[in-house]
Amino acid sequence: MLELVDLSKKFKQIYAVKNLNMFIEKGEIIGLLGPNGAGKSTAISMLTSLVEPTDGDVRFHNKSILKKPAPLRAVIGMVPQEIALYDDLTAQENLQFFGRIYRLKGAVLKKKIDEILELIGLTDRRKDVVKTFSGGMKRRLNIGVALLHDPEVIVMDEPTVGIDPQSRSYILETVKRLNAERQMTVLYTSHYMEEVEFLCDRIYIMDKGDLIASGTKEEIKRILSAEKTISIKADRFNDTFIDLLEQNPTINRVVAEEKEVTIITAKETNLFSDLIKMAEDTGIELNSVDVKTPTLEDVFLHLTGRALRD
Amino acid sequence: MIGQIIKKQLLLLWRNPMQLVLLAGLPIILIAILGTALSGMMEGGSPNINMKIGFINHGDEEKQIDQFIADMEEELPSETVESIRPAVEQWKPAAMLKDVFDNEELKEMTQFNEAQPAERDKILADDSYTAVIEIPENFTYETLENRILDKTNEPALNVSLNNGHQIGSSIVNDILHQFQEQLTLGEFLANEGIDQTVLQLDEGLVPGDKTSISQKNPVSAKDYYAVGMAVMNVLFIASTIGSIAFLERQIHVFDRVILANVSRWIYFIGTFISASIISALHLLIVYGFAWAVYGVSWPNLAAFFTVTLAFAIAVGGIAVLLTAISYRFNSEVIINFFSGIIVTLMAVLGGSFFPIGDSSPFIRMLGNLTPNGAGMSSYLKIIRGDGIVEISSHLLFLAVFALVAIIIAALSFPKRGASI
Numbered sequence: 001m002l003e004l005v006d007l008s009k010k011f012k013q014i015y016a017v018k019n020l021n022m023f024i025e026k027g028e029i030i031g032l033l034g035p036n037g038a039g040k041s042t043a044i045s046m047l048t049s050l051v052e053p054t055d056g057d058v059r060f061h062n063k064s065i066l067k068k069p070a071p072l073r074a075v076i077g078m079v080p081q082e083i084a085l086y087d088d089l090t091a092q093e094n095l096q097f098f099g100r101i102y103r104l105k106g107a108v109l110k111k112k113i114d115e116i117l118e119l120i121g122l123t124d125r126r127k128d129v130v131k132t133f134s135g136g137m138k139r140r141l142n143i144g145v146a147l148l149h150d151p152e153v154i155v156m157d158e159p160t161v162g163i164d165p166q167s168r169s170y171i172l173e174t175v176k177r178l179n180a181e182r183q184m185t186v187l188y189t190s191h192y193m194e195e196v197e198f199l200c201d202r203i204y205i206m207d208k209g210d211l212i213a214s215g216t217k218e219e220i221k222r223i224l225s226a227e228k229t230i231s232i233k234a235d236r237f238n239d240t241f242i243d244l245l246e247q248n249p250t251i252n253r254v255v256a257e258e259k260e261v262t263i264i265t266a267k268e269t270n271l272f273s274d275l276i277k278m279a280e281d282t283g284i285e286l287n288s289v290d291v292k293t294p295t296l297e298d299v300f301l302h303l304t305g306r307a308l309r310d
Numbered sequence: 311m312i313g314q315i316i317k318k319q320l321l322l323l324w325r326n327p328m329q330l331v332l333l334a335g336l337p338i339i340l341i342a343i344l345g346t347a348l349s350g351m352m353e354g355g356s357p358n359i360n361m362k363i364g365f366i367n368h369g370d371e372e373k374q375i376d377q378f379i380a381d382m383e384e385e386l387p388s389e390t391v392e393s394i395r396p397a398v399e400q401w402k403p404a405a406m407l408k409d410v411f412d413n414e415e416l417k418e419m420t421q422f423n424e425a426q427p428a429e430r431d432k433i434l435a436d437d438s439y440t441a442v443i444e445i446p447e448n449f450t451y452e453t454l455e456n457r458i459l460d461k462t463n464e465p466a467l468n469v470s471l472n473n474g475h476q477i478g479s480s481i482v483n484d485i486l487h488q489f490q491e492q493l494t495l496g497e498f499l500a501n502e503g504i505d506q507t508v509l510q511l512d513e514g515l516v517p518g519d520k521t522s523i524s525q526k527n528p529v530s531a532k533d534y535y536a537v538g539m540a541v542m543n544v545l546f547i548a549s550t551i552g553s554i555a556f557l558e559r560q561i562h563v564f565d566r567v568i569l570a571n572v573s574r575w576i577y578f579i580g581t582f583i584s585a586s587i588i589s590a591l592h593l594l595i596v597y598g599f600a601w602a603v604y605g606v607s608w609p610n611l612a613a614f615f616t617v618t619l620a621f622a623i624a625v626g627g628i629a630v631l632l633t634a635i636s637y638r639f640n641s642e643v644i645i646n647f648f649s650g651i652i653v654t655l656m657a658v659l660g661g662s663f664f665p666i667g668d669s670s671p672f673i674r675m676l677g678n679l680t681p682n683g684a685g686m687s688s689y690l691k692i693i694r695g696d697g698i699v700e701i702s703s704h705l706l707f708l709a710v711f712a713l714v715a716i717i718i719a720a721l722s723f724p725k726r727g728a729s730i
Binding site for chain 1: 322
């Protein structure tokens, strides 16, 4: 249905996106994963025809949309990362304005606004100005605006940034419902692994403008089939302990945080007694050592040596 | 679609009372402060006002009086002639007018220069003169004929005012009217005073703008600053609309408009029209308030609305230009620079703070090459009594300015959305 072919975007001498290849089939929920600055937003701006690529093509139903984007634009809904709403207008006025921009009017527009407000749970706040809304409510309205013209494809750029867990859960459930009930195709970008794991059928992982992995969740996790992730927790760690871990030849990756150190090592390696000894030698009092089931976060760590939220 | 964009802009401004107060309230407050301050200064005879008055008498007043008495003696009985001789001999309007301007009270602000008729062309070409008053060759004789013999030919003074010296020419205007009233109301001319048509403007002699004092609407300090503040503050509408448009780009509202398959030109035109409408409303509100509170009135409403429309369109042009440049460079710097620096410069050049016309001709020309300066000159001319013909050059400038701004904006406006 929608295809990105060798898509690149260069700003001055730096590639924001390099040779990106993606495809999206009707009714799928696709996750585009990567840390901040990975090139996700540039990629979806090119996909939605808002930014012209330096190289490559965007194809919709096998036709390039670079020169004639109107057919794609007619069926695409965009939820930008920013709250693309007027703070000084009410929820209803925002929906009316964007509805009229989408050429809806009269009874059709009114009915659509009622339906959207119901879907995003803001019917009783329809006459309140947006600036009085919580972050979660603004995010929901941000999504609602993109649904006004019944798009076939909805592109959501980090739609849950900076909101409370309850609102995030509401948004994720809404996306699931849109996909299940309306067969809406969804492209969902995030740097929250758990969201992508929860929502998506297939996943693309980007880092520094490159596509570094793609496939179903299971396929991607299989990248770690020869490795395992160990989480070590303590009240505090010191540099000597971290140095010892990094110097250990059987450990592939070390990511240290204040109270948790995550290491990736070969599956057959038994590090337990070594870890206890290292902790004793460096004066670290361990709270726990857990071997974890691999997550997408671990995959990213494995592929880039960095945590997603670094 | 354009209507929706205009409606949205109006709603956004309406919902932002602080911005409204700043846009509409500030000029109103400034009119009060500056108008009051300057009118006080003018009443107190400020030495900062410098007027250069040229005075040319083309005739010999004594000879005309002698000639008039001689002619009367031929026509009237000698008793009658003797009875009116003292009054005739005292009737020296040219000398009286000269005394009015060449006296101690006005010395501080007036440079009085009595010139010979041979120097007339040179003086009229000299832009440093605020006004040139000419007494025609037979002025005294004709006024006596008119007054004593009731002949209908009304004599006329020739007064050339240099409207580049806005306040100065207004003061000369006032003095001439006072002089005229004194003559009219004086005992000597109680029954046969010179009416207002005595004073006629000699158009087209002094370089720069001139206004007919026969239409006699002096510009008060309140008038001046009502216009000055209105034309300055309306420029902030352009930066306000530009800022809203730039925010729309930043938060991807513009992307949503583009993705809705709406032409970027619809958005562009909507921005231009809404800026023009809001500017016109702003001007009408400020002038409406100035009329209600300070009595600033417009003798020619058609001309007033024409200037308001042309000026509002020019501001709309600036608004789209700022929008396009900020979109092109993905930066609000140009908008902030405009509202912080350029508006002030334009206000000074355009004459919003002090009469730029009293400065050098070069600065005056620069002032009139700003939209606010052209708007201000037009409004002041209308207050003085001019019509559309007299302000047509300013209207043309405003139209050309708007057109150029729109063309540059259109060329700069980006093809797609997305600010990454």
